[in-house]
Amino acid sequence: MGQKTALYDRHCTAGARLVDFGGWDMPIQYTSLIEEHNAVRQHAGVFDVSHMTIVDVTGDDAEPWLRWMLANDVARLGQPGQALYTAMLNDTGGVIDDLIVYRLRNGYRLVVNCATREKDLAWLQGHIESHQATLTERPELAILAVQGPKALKIVDDILRSRGEPELADAVQSLKPFTAAENDQWLVARTGYTGENGVEIILPESQAPELWDALLEAGVRPIGLGARDTLRLEAGMNLYGHEMDESVSPLSANMGWTIALKPEDRDFVGRSAVALHADQLTDGSLPVLAGLVMTERGVLREGMRVVCTLEDGSTADGITTSGTFSPTLKHAIALARIPTGTTQCAVEIRGKLLPVRTVKPGFVRHGKQIFD
Amino acid sequence: MSDFPDELKYAATHEWVRVEEDGSVTIGISDHAQELLGDIVFIELPEEGATVSAKDEMSVVESVKAASDIYAPISGEVIAVNEDLTDAPETVNADPYGEGWICRILPSNPAELEELLDANTYAGMCE
Known part of the structure; x- marks a missing residue:
């Protein structure tokens, strides 16, 4: 005990x-x-x-x-x-x-x-x-x-x-x-x-x-x-x-x-x-981003985030926390991703699912706060 | 306390199995499993027509807190899936042995049913 x-x-x-x-x-x-x-x-x-x-x-x-x-x-x-x-x-x-x-x-x-x-x-x-x-x-x-x-x-x-x-x-x-x-x-x-x-x-x-x-x-x-x-x-x-x-x-x-x-x-x-x-x-330090996924499924901590950079190359990021958002009724996550990421997809059970990146923060005072 | 209906058989991985009159089996997850998972928000159903082998992963149930694989308790062909769960996954929480069923399988080897647990044994395992 x-x-x-x-x-x-x-x-x-x-x-x-x-x-x-x-x-x-x-x-x-x-x-x-x-x-x-x-x-x-x-x-x-x-x-x-x-x-x-x-x-x-x-x-x-x-x-x-x-x-x-x-x-x-x-x-x-x-x-x-x-x-x-x-x-x-x-x-x-x-x-x-x-x-x-x-x-x-x-x-x-x-x-x-x-x-x-x-x-x-x-x-x-x-x-x-x-x-x-x-x-x-x-x-x-x-x-x-x-x-x-x-x-x-x-x-x-x-x-x-x-x-x-x-x-x-x-x-x-x-x-x-x-x-x-x-x-x-x-x-x-x-x-x-x-x-x-x-x-x-x-x-x-x-x-x-x-x-x-x-x-x-x-x-x-x-x-x-x-x-x-x-x-x-x-x-x-x-x-x-x-x-x-x-x-x-x-x-x-x-x-x-x-x-x-x-x-x-x-x-x-x-x-x-x-x-x-x-x-x-100079862009060599990763940043924390919010991820929004409206596909069916739930983002979890520790998932691989495949990030497309400005020059078209890709690099990996990682989700640091993830959940189903009861307020928004879809998955959200925080993720550490390379600076200059233009597009992201998260690997869930072997499949890459597209996610949107937003500033960290999804809901304040009961309301969605990202566009 | 969780409910363990006597007329069902159970897998150690928390699925239940009900043998129907036509020889097919209906499958879901136990009351104990849904309690442990908490609010279920998403279910990836098996594909109708798919062939599964006993103990294979056939489906995924996600709650707010965790994702959990559902294993085929018996080998056979998936002949029906509960499409209603796509829009109302919380039905598994509300009625795990009824409206919250996941799929029906036509067993290819009915002898595998003998390897499943009865309600008492499964309930003992969940204590």
Whole structure:
């Protein structure tokens, strides 16, 4: 048996099928993946993501140290309550992990992937050296993501009925990638679905009560299966699929998260990723694309993509994630393909099927976003 | 809990077989298999008139999560396929032993039926 979140009993009660996920017993689905997916696109769903690792960073050097450790620049977080998405790179510019960093009233909070917890902690700890920075893992906190067009209103109502009007006001006025903090709660306008919503970090002792209130308000529990189809429709990366330590963030559509300015800020992996930027310009670095297939069949991770280049030659790319899109009702995928690709076909069971390439990202706010 | 009708025979690869009065057999995938796959979104049906050998891949069922090969539980000629599944693959989830049948085969070696599992044995295997 794996580790259990504070909501394990709730998952069982809700009829979840549980799977091992990075050492945790997590719900893969409750009723039907497609029903859960559609609930988030059309109404609201709640995900227990308490298996993710929370690390708080405090100390006088927290800011300069994180400016060195992370490829995005935490100096952009002008005040407490702001957040950004970033890569943590190794010395060769490969991606050790992707994470969200929140600026809190007292220091910073990192939310990193559960599958990479040990190497992340070792990497971070190993780079503190003489910096006045302290890492504190927060396993006693739970994380509930509430996502969907009705999510903000429902969370607002629940916070008000719990006697938290200030936090409720804050939720309604939060812009994307900002958060409100109150005692042990952090309510952030972040998510992994392409819908409006919040991620709520709270003491795990209070998580079951919030879960119950959400379900009572008509929010559906959503398993990891639909979490994956939702994030893929939104064109969001999943660590270990779109990127890992062997992949440049520039080949994973993460160029926008690499803060090369100011130029005098050094960060781990900077010189390597600057080289990747040159390779991207000269066309020798592959890029991440979205693939759309309206033929019958489903794109899956690891399929060969035969790419026709501008000069008529062909080269191989590879799908990094693929699924049937419940919203679009056909197959979609993310794929790493050569720069300058003009046409693509994917090999499925020995047959080459034509696909269209689009920017990574297929669905936002319930609607198709590519032409 | 999955349903394992007594009157059917089963392959270890999760297909079911029903012997019809005319000696042909109807084939589908078990309730257990459709539960494991989850929402089915696409089925590549075998070709009518094709000759298949027992244990050959004859069809593919794709759910949102995974693709799964369907193996011929018995050798013979494919004499009918369930074309309705092309537009409504989810029927396999809703009614795996009824409207969700996949094809009918005229067995070339009916003795192969003896090698299939009865409901109890198959159910035990799925536990």
